[in-house]
Amino acid sequence: MANLFSEALPLKLPDSDLIYYPNFFDALSATEYFKILKEETPWQQDDITVFGKKYAQPRLTALYATNDLPYSYSNITMHPHPFSKELLQIKEEVEKVAQTNFTTCLLNLYRDGKDSNGWHADNEKELGKNPIIASITLGEERYFHLKHRTNKNLKHKLLLEHGSLLLMKGTTQQHWLHQIPKTAKPIQERINLTFRVVY
Numbered sequence: 001m002a003n004l005f006s007e008a009l010p011l012k013l014p015d016s017d018l019i020y021y022p023n024f025f026d027a028l029s030a031t032e033y034f035k036i037l038k039e040e041t042p043w044q045q046d047d048i049t050v051f052g053k054k055y056a057q058p059r060l061t062a063l064y065a066t067n068d069l070p071y072s073y074s075n076i077t078m079h080p081h082p083f084s085k086e087l088l089q090i091k092e093e094v095e096k097v098a099q100t101n102f103t104t105c106l107l108n109l110y111r112d113g114k115d116s117n118g119w120h121a122d123n124e125k126e127l128g129k130n131p132i133i134a135s136i137t138l139g140e141e142r143y144f145h146l147k148h149r150t151n152k153n154l155k156h157k158l159l160l161e162h163g164s165l166l167l168m169k170g171t172t173q174q175h176w177l178h179q180i181p182k183t184a185k186p187i188q189e190r191i192n193l194t195f196r197v198v199y
């Protein structure tokens with residue numbers, strides 16, 4: 001169950017609309033979802049091409065959707081699975097807060113501190129102009145870095161905690177890049193769910 005008393009913390013960064021909900025799920029529910037999703041998800045590891053060279057993506061992923069529209073990024077095209085019962089439950093809770101009907105969920109599994117997600121914006125054309133993206137963290141907490149595309153003085157670090165929700169909307173993807181950097185600390189696995197509307 002989502003926590004009805006979860007507080008909404010706006011990040012107040014220029015050219016963005018970011019809201020962080022630290023305890024969107026209570027710790028017990030978040031741990032339960034983590035275990036189920038870790039076991040039941042058909043995790044895949046794709047190759048990405050960066051500057052003409054092929055690498056194994058430094059994390060595992062899976063795509064779910066209410067439709068059969070593929071989603072492409074970094075030269076990868078993913079085809080969705082139909083939503084599972086648990087993911088649909090989570091989707092419904094997230095939709096109440098985001099006031100949006102999401103079609104698609106991209107799951108990321110960061111196996112340890114060597115897994116990461118490089119600087120990017122979620123600005124694929126299938127997402128439309130000012131996409132709303134709802135990002136859930138289950139398991140290990142990781143830092144989320146933000147940097148403004150043109151004003152190099154503007155950057156921010158946010159710790160994404162177990163059971164938290166981060167909403168990214170408005171012009172955020174036009175003006176800001178984000179990443180999950182590697183860490184040398186010995187850490188546990190983290191599952192991230194990003195709900196999106198894919199057209």
Ligand SMILES: O=C(O)CCC(=O)C(=O)O
Nearest residue numbers: 108117122135180192194
């Ligand atoms: O793991 C995260 O919190 C971010 C994931 C992300 O940026 C993405 O999948 O586009």
Ligand SMILES: [Fe+2]
Nearest residue numbers: 120121122178
């Ligand atoms: Fe992203």
